[in-house]
Amino acid sequence: MEEKDNQLPHFDNKEDREIWEDILNNPVKSLTPEKENHFFENLYRKIDTYERKKKLRRLRIYSTVAATIMLAIAGLIGYNATFKPDVYLAKLQNSEIKLADGSVVILAQGGKLTVEKSFPADTRDVFLEGNAVFHVAKSKEHPFIVHGKGYETKVLGTVFKVTQDGKTFNVDLYEGKVMVYQQGRSKEPIVLKPQQTFSNxxxxxxxxxxxxxxxxxxxxxxxxxxxxxxxxxxxxxxxxxxxxxxxxxxxxxxxxxxxxxxxxxxxxxxxxxxxxxxxxxxxxxxxxxxxxxxxx
The missing domain is CATH 3.55.50.30 (Phage tail protein beta-alpha-beta fold)
Structure with a gap:
């Protein structure tokens, strides 16, 4: 009897349990119509309750997954809008780029310009791969710095061209004044005047x-x-x-x-x-x- 008890469904209703015991102990014995109806009504009700709980549980899981995905997408969009730098490429031809401070950059074909979201800040930093001409909006308080391959060009407002080819780094100055620094060296910068060219x-x-x-x-x-x-x-x-x-x-x-x-x-x-x-x-x-x- 103890082995059979372990096989019984766990119904709370005492009457349902008695019906199951009656079936197991007397398999050939017929239930009365009243008991049969009562038993199946309870059974269907419990199956329906179980299915409802299962669907609700599945719905909660799907809702949690969907919410997680939406938060991830929102976070990615927020990161791209707030922190991810703006990257400009000139793939097939020269590209004109207007920066937030009013400066204009003519990016030569094949070039890449990276601008942080914080631009313009205390310093107006841009990162150049390839060649470009810069028309820098004047600002005595906010230096404009072009970071190139191993060199930095610092200005307050001017027109100049940066050319990078392999290990060669050139700066042609047309208007204003610029200072050229070699990255990693503490020496004084090279100061250019109009119509002068710096080259290594x-x-x-x-x-x-x-x-x-x-x-x-x-x-x-x-x-x-x-x-x-x-x-x-x-x-x-x-x-x-x-x-x-x-x-x-x-x-x-x-x-x-x-x-x-x-x-x-x-x-x-x-x-x-x-x-x-x-x-x-x-x-x-x-x-x-x-x-x-x-x-x-």
Whole structure:
């Protein structure tokens, strides 16, 4: 009897339990119509109650899942609207971008500009990949900073162009004044005036400032340029001099590992070669207008 009790449904009604016991103990015995009706009414009612509870439980689960999804979507939308930076791409052609402070950026084809949601804040920071021309709205209180590959260009209001190609970083200034910083270095910035160009000429240890010229025009040896070399290999120094002034410069092979630290604010080719010769304790021999030699 104890084994059969474990198989009985757990009805609270004592009469229902007695009916089940009657069926199990007397399987061939017929129920009275009254008991049969009462039993099935209770059974259907309990099944209906169970199904209602199951549907309600399922509805609660679905409601919870739906609410969670809606909260996640709302959170994502809120993040994108409040925190996620604005990213501008110039895929197939140049793109004109108007920033919240009134500045205008002409992003060159293939370029990418990232602007934080906080723009404009105490500093107006933008992050550039590729090339762009900036027409910066003037603000003495809020510097405009362009973060490039290894360099930062800081202005208060001006027109300038940033060109990045591999390791080469250039800034052409058309109006106003800008300051160029090399990221990770504590040295003083390079200050540009209108119609000047900053370039590292593809060498991180080099900083040059020259007059902005037409790229098609050939460099001339008597033009002036400002240079800073910071522990730069002599081979790179010579490449910079040759590229800037359109000349050829030879030096002793045993100086291949020499490092040059030199800063000149305004130098012609001859003045720069002279400073280099003094630092290396060498003599200058000029073969013609475009070929120079450093010798012992």
């Amino acid at each position: 000429l593809g060498i991180p240890q080099v900083a040059s400032v020259t007059q902005t010229v037409d790229k098609k025009s050939a460099p001339i040896k008597d033009k002036s340029a400002a240079f800073t070399f910071d522990k730069c290999p002599i081979s790179d120094v010579v490449k910079v001099i040759e590229k800037t002034y359109g000349i050829t410069l030879h030096y002793p092979e045993d100086l291949e590992n020499a490092k040059i630290t030199l800063s000149l604010p305004n130098a012609t080719a001859e003045a720069l070669i002279q400073s280099l010769a003094i630092q290396l304790n060498l003599n200058i021999k000029q073969k013609n207008d475009s070929i120079f030699e450093l010798e012992k």
